[in-house]
Amino acid sequence: MSPAEPLHLVLPGYQNSGPAHWQSRWEAADPGLVRVEQADWDAPRRTDWVAALDAAVAAADRPVVLVAHSLGCITVAHWAAGRTGPGPVVGALLVAPADVDTAEVPELVDFRPVPLRPLPFPTTVVASTDDPWCTAERAAAFADAWGAALVDVGPLGHINSDSGLGDWPQGRRLLADLTGSARP
Template structure:
C-alpha cells in the first residue's frame, strides 16, 4: 500500500477543499504535509519539509499536490536525492500556479518554475479558466516535466471555490496515474 502525501498550496487547503475530503476519507493513506508557514512560504523550507515527508514514509509515495504544492514538487524533484525520488510512484499535480507571473510578493522566492523532467510519472490537471495559470502554460509545464496533461474544462483554480467536494474526476485521474 502506498502513502499519498497531500501537498496544499499557498495558505493551505480549507476543510471544503477536495484535498481535505480525500484526507478525511482515508487518513491512514492520505497524509497532509504540514508546512511551518502557509502564509509566507519559503522555498527552502517547503522543499525540506517535502524531503523529510518522503524520507519518513514507510511505503512508496504518491504526491497529491495543488497550486504552489505542484511548484514545490517540481523544485524538490530537481534536487532530490535519487533514492528518495525513487520512492515516488507518481504525482498528481492539480492546478499548478504560474508563480513566474503571479503578482503575489510572498511567492516570488519560488521563481522560476523548474522546467526539468520529473524522475517519476506525473499527471498535470488544469481547468480552462484558472486565474492562476492559463491552460496553455499548464500544458507547457506538463510537457517540460514529462507529465501527462489532463484538461478538465471550466473549473477555476480547482479549489474550494470550485465546489468540487470529494472530486470524483480527480480520484479517477489519481487511480489512472497509480494503475
C-alpha cells in the first residue's frame, strides 16, 4: 500500500459487526482496513466512542476515510461536531445511520441528540427503505443536514448481516465513487 492511499477506518455500530457483516468481510479481504475498537460494544458511551475515533484519526499517518455503520455513523457526526475542520479525514461512507433520537434502546440514549451540522468532508449516506432503526425520511434528513449525498438502496433492512449482502459489492462501488480509490 502506498503512503498516498487513504487509511480506511471501520466504525461498527452498537454490539459490533459480526463475521458475516459486510464490514467484517471487507476487513477480512483487506488487512489494510482498520476497525476502531470500542471499550464496550454493548453499553456504548458517546464520549468513549468519540474518543476512540479521535485517537484512531490522530494516529493515522495518511489521509483517512471513515466507513461507518449504524451507531458508528452517529459517532462520526458527534466527532465531527466537536472539530473545527476535517483534519486528515477525506471522506466518509455512512451506512444505515441509527436514529437514536427515536430508538427505544436505553443503551443508545447517551448519543442523543443526533448532531445535525454539516460534516467537513465529502460524505455519502446509504439508506434502506425498510430499515427498522431509521426511516427513509429521517435518513434523508440526516444526509441533508450533514451535507451528504444520499443513496437509497431499496429494501435492505438495516444493511447488515441479516440483509444477506455477503461482501456487498454495491457498497464497495459507493466507497470507490466517494474516494476515487479501488479499496477496499
